[in-house]
Amino acid sequence: MCSSVGLAPSTPVEQCLAAVKADVAKDGVAAPAADVAGLQKVVAGAQEHGIDLKVVVMETSPPIDTPLRDIATEIGHANPGATVLVLSPGWAGTYSTTYDRVLLEAGQDVAKTAPNPVVGTQAFVDQLQTPDFPWVGFTITLVIGVTAAAVLTRVLQLRAKRSQHTQIPAEQVE
Template sequence: MTVSHPSVFTPLKAELPPNTDLKTIIADLADDHVAAPAGRDQEALAAIAADAREHGIPLDIIVVQGNPGIEANLRDLANEVGKIEHGTVVVFSDDWVGTYSDQFTRGHLEWAEDKAKYRGPDHTTEAARIFVDRLEQPETISWTVITLVALGVLLAAIGGLYVVKARRAQR
């Protein structure tokens, strides 16, 4: 009897926020690295993107209206744009943030996202500035070092227990 579960290993298709046209966004990013609906402060966002680029962060900023059904849709949009534009892409909705970067770790991106979320639709410029400011800060935690230290402690504990067990066995 053969049992097949192909859906278990099939990755989900990226889902973009509703009413999102990827080609229009890419075209809008071409002039100032910002794609935002009318009414959002596109000039201020363009200044933030330009400032980030001057500091070595190839940044594209996208703003979508409202909040999509789930926050992951923003990351999906950032990933799709990132495949084409490369660099770092940040997508803002009214309250959420989605990111992609081939320069920063996922942990650093999410750390920068955390302070930029929940600012509301009238504070996208403030959220973008916070995001970029945090990206420009060096990563303070090296997960490799933490992992190596934890592994060293674990090995020392195992070695210590082995020595104690060996001494008890000799008595």
């Protein structure tokens, strides 16, 4: 995390986090200098679409991805209403009170596999803007369709049974 604000890796974590928060507060981005301009453009584009995006890019990855989500949560708490993306080589962590975890994780998946942080961040924003499949409507339609098919099947069974009884000769009924 320290590398995203130009501090040495030996800097205490609390000091690095404070520097990252301050950097993000300025322009929405805490990243190595080479990525800042491109990320600022992506953040500005996201803002035009109503997404308050904050991005942190780390030059090295932790052993697991959990610390990235922890950092994203810290940045999110410092920036209420923001959606936060933290990227490292091969990992991503997110935080948002606006988007659900499923959508965030879908965005993480496309962001962490991108060739660089700018492309990954843009892919993340694009994923947030992708319309969801209307599962509720689909489920309701499916339930109604299955119910109608079951009722229709039962009605046809009863008709077939009645017509079978009316076709039986009178001497067989006795």
